[in-house]
Amino acid sequence: MKNILLIGGSTGIGYELSKKLVDNNNIFVSTRNTEIFNGTEIKTQELNLDDDFDLDWLPDQIDGFIYLPGTINLRPFKGIKPSTFIDDFNINVMGCVKILQKVLPRLQSSDNASIVMFSTVAVKLGMPFHSSVAASKGAIEGLTRSLAAEFAPKIRVNAIAPSILDTPLAEKFLNSESKMDNAKNRHPLKEIGSADDISEMVKFLLSEKSKWMTGQIIRCLKVWVDQNISSIESTDCGRILTSRPNPRPRSSQNHDGPARGCAGTPDSRSGPRHVAVNQPLRCPL
Helix, strand or coil: CEEEEEECCCCHHHHHHHHHHCCCEEEEEEECCCHHHCCCCCEEEECCCCCCCCCCCCCCCCCEEEECCCCCCCCCHHHCCHHHHHHHHHHHHHHHHHHHHHHHHHHCCCCCEEEEEECCHHHHHCCCCCHHHHHHHHHHHHHHHHHHHHHCCCEEEEEECCCCEECHHHHHHCCCHHHHHHHHHCCCCCCCEEHHHHHHHHHHHHCHHHCCCCCCEECCCCCCCCCCCCEEEECCCCCEEEEECCCCCCCHHHHHCCCCCCCCCCCCCCCCEEEECCCCCCCCC
16 A cells, blocks of 8 residues: 555545545555544644644654645736735745655655646646746656656656646635636636546656656646637647637648647737647656
């Protein structure tokens, strides 16, 4: 049985994941609400990101590490205090860094350890009012790739970058039927992602089925699409693109040629504006 450590996990993704894993693994959860796991086989410790992380309750070998704490502070840039950027960074990034540095020797004791962190689609796409969360989660993506290169081949490091999910963290954005409908209509699949959806992805990344996969930012879930977008196209650059209609008719050359903006940046020339909303899964170099 593997030893899996979840940082945060009393609600949402972490709670769903712990329930899925507990039958075949030893689960350790550091969270602010430990009482929810009373009467279960899950071992817990109260979490305080400001304190030094205690290792005494953990085994000498850890096979999986998942960092779940996060923030969603959405507001215009001019209205965000610098302290909010710092608070978001401390929770999303520095909390992970501090605990991971303490736990690393125990991950290195495993023959095939896996680290899973969380980003957001806002980092790749660029969304209004997401500057603070995108800045900190962008750091998580850089950390994921850097550590994947540094820890290979013994420890795999990947991150998941979902869109909005129906979890307690996003409750205030989905607390009415109209908000739910608006959020659904901004996605190609016309659904809101759930904690169960994401926990299945984490479960895969912890398993032997992903043993040849590291340094990946997975944006394969319910992906944000602008309301003005008219279609989804498959292009020869291997990505799924959203296309904003051109006010002028498209020529056959534009239609048949390579899609512009494949790197996820708006095309500055006239013609359709392409934004990459999904990427092919890449195996290690």
